Amino acid sequence: MAAGQSIAFDDVGFAYGAIPILSNINFTIEAGTISCVIGPSGCGKTTLLRLVAGFIRASEGAIRVSGKVRTRPSRDVAVVFQDYQRALLPWRTAYENVSLALEAAHVPRAERRERIEVMLELVGLPNHARKFPAQLSGGMQQRLQIARCLAQEPSILLMDEPFGALDAMTRAVLQDELLRIQQKSALTVMFVTHDLDEALYLGNQILALKSNPGRLGRLVDVPLPYPRDQLATKEDPTFLHMRRELFSLTHGGHQG
Amino acid sequence: MRDLIKGFAINTLSIGALIVIWYGITAARLVPRVFLPSPAAVWHSLSTGFVSGTLLEQTGHTVIAMLAGWFLCSLLGVVLGSIIGVWPLARLSLGPVLEIFRPMPPAAVIPVAIAIFGLSREMSLIVVVFGAIWPALLATVHGFSAIEPRLKEVGAALEVSPQAFVWKIALPNATPDIIAGMRLSMVISLVLVVITNMITGQVGLGSLVVLASRTFDMAGLYAGLCLLAVIGMVSNSVLQFAERWLLSYRQ
Numbered sequence: 001m002a003a004g005q006s007i008a009f010d011d012v013g014f015a016y017g018a019i020p021i022l023s024n025i026n027f028t029i030e031a032g033t034i035s036c037v038i039g040p041s042g043c044g045k046t047t048l049l050r051l052v053a054g055f056i057r058a059s060e061g062a063i064r065v066s067g068k069v070r071t072r073p074s075r076d077v078a079v080v081f082q083d084y085q086r087a088l089l090p091w092r093t094a095y096e097n098v099s100l101a102l103e104a105a106h107v108p109r110a111e112r113r114e115r116i117e118v119m120l121e122l123v124g125l126p127n128h129a130r131k132f133p134a135q136l137s138g139g140m141q142q143r144l145q146i147a148r149c150l151a152q153e154p155s156i157l158l159m160d161e162p163f164g165a166l167d168a169m170t171r172a173v174l175q176d177e178l179l180r181i182q183q184k185s186a187l188t189v190m191f192v193t194h195d196l197d198e199a200l201y202l203g204n205q206i207l208a209l210k211s212n213p214g215r216l217g218r219l220v221d222v223p224l225p226y227p228r229d230q231l232a233t234k235e236d237p238t239f240l241h242m243r244r245e246l247f248s249l250t251h252g253g254h255q256g
Numbered sequence: 257m258r259d260l261i262k263g264f265a266i267n268t269l270s271i272g273a274l275i276v277i278w279y280g281i282t283a284a285r286l287v288p289r290v291f292l293p294s295p296a297a298v299w300h301s302l303s304t305g306f307v308s309g310t311l312l313e314q315t316g317h318t319v320i321a322m323l324a325g326w327f328l329c330s331l332l333g334v335v336l337g338s339i340i341g342v343w344p345l346a347r348l349s350l351g352p353v354l355e356i357f358r359p360m361p362p363a364a365v366i367p368v369a370i371a372i373f374g375l376s377r378e379m380s381l382i383v384v385v386f387g388a389i390w391p392a393l394l395a396t397v398h399g400f401s402a403i404e405p406r407l408k409e410v411g412a413a414l415e416v417s418p419q420a421f422v423w424k425i426a427l428p429n430a431t432p433d434i435i436a437g438m439r440l441s442m443v444i445s446l447v448l449v450v451i452t453n454m455i456t457g458q459v460g461l462g463s464l465v466v467l468a469s470r471t472f473d474m475a476g477l478y479a480g481l482c483l484l485a486v487i488g489m490v491s492n493s494v495l496q497f498a499e500r501w502l503l504s505y506r507q
Contacts, residue, residue, distance in 0.1 A: 055409055073412040086406040091428045091505045100424065104414040132505040152414055 004032040004188030005066040013060030020213035032186040036199035044214025078149035095129040101151035139170035301475035325384030333392030341400025362387025388444035395437025399430025
């Protein structure tokens with residue numbers, strides 16, 4: 001996998017017509033780190049991610065990936081969507097869904113098999129290659145989507161509440177697998193979530209947005225060491241202290 | 257597989273029940289024989305017709321005409337529908353033209369078709385295509401235009417080329433709609449084959465039915481109707497099987 005690239009937000013603003021969604025966003029995600037974006041719903045978290053993906057363009061300012069202004073989607077930035085059942089091709093098997101990324105990148109047929117098998121192995125689905133998405137559980141479908149995203153050999157992984165629809169146990173397992181994969185590949189990860197615990201557990205850095213319009217509330221570094229542990233990390237005094245401090249930012253004074 | 261056998265058994269039973277009721281009505285003479293012959297009389301008419309070979313020829317012509325019309329409808333409908341569904345300019349320019357032709361009753365086109373092509377097989381084919389293409393065409397357009405926005409984003413993030421997107425994502429995504437449209441086109445094809453056949457009097461089940469009714473050969477008339485029912489049922493179940501097989505990924 002390619003080593004990560006940095007993402008710089010340079011006075012970024014976005015508006016739907018006259019309605020401002022995001023304004024004055026300034027911060028940088030260092031290459032090879034995990035940044036978690038949190039904030040109340042409707043604060044523009046997903047919009048921020050879609051800007052980096054290149055699905056929409058900033059109304060003001062610019063987003064730079066390793067210094068280059070981002071204008072449209074490209075293969076080196078992969079997006080993991082929350083609604084995995086819509087993002088997978090239901091008529092393709094797990095194997096063929098991963099293959100889509102390689103076909104798009106014009107990887108010769110002879111090389112595909114091995115690479116697909118490596119990806120399915122990496123996300124823990126080596127025995128489900130011949131199954132269709134409808135035959136997989138939600139957690140497995142999300143693993144499959146992650147496998148496809150990794151198969152496109154991105155340097156940046158954008159994740160939009162990827163574990164939001166999963167049960168707590170599956171979510172914890174996938175969090176750990178994400179950390180394991182990220183540590184190994186040094187991908188740059190931008191992870192959008194509304195779950196503060198998840199953000200603290202995963203991130204090197206937390207970006208808390210405020211709403212109306214979406215703007216930077218707080219930008220804090222998470223000094224917890226990697227590898228992290230579901231029990232030890234979450235009992236760490238630093239974790240608990242930060243959780244208390246940031247709680248008001250996501251919940252305080254704003255319902256839903 | 258067990259569901260399939262169960263479904264088949266129930267279907268057979270209900271059709272059997274229908275024949276028993278039919279027999280009961282005729283045996284009790286609830287309806288004059290002139291209007292409703294007994295199942296035995298219809299069966300006799302069917303078997304003598306097939307033994308002499310005339311019924312086989314007529315059935316063959318009708319089935320071939322239906323399949324040819326349906327095939328053309330599906331081919332043109334899917335190709336044209338894909339172009340309209342994928343290419344906004346085609347939708348804008350062809351949309352109004354199609355809206356003029358679509359509500360036109362196909363039977364009304366028959367005189368025009370006869371004037372141009374005469375009482376030929378081509379004429380019948382044109383009428384069938386004109387009337388039966390719509391379900392296949394409109395379902396294809398719908399299938400392509402109703403594509404999940406998320407899949408467009410997936411394609412964009414992977415930099416899938418526009419041609420590959422149509423072939424690998426949009427077309428398979430539209431397949432359930434396309435098959436549903438093709439099944440409807442098949443039903444309408446049969447209807448139109450019979451109607452044009454009634455008008456032109458060429459060899460076929462449509463002219464057989466008309467002739468039988470004019471000569472008060474009620475058993476022959478019902479034999480024709482039974483054959484048409486069987487053709488409709490068999491063609492529909494074949495397509496239903498094809499649909500299940502093609503869309504097996506959904507379970």
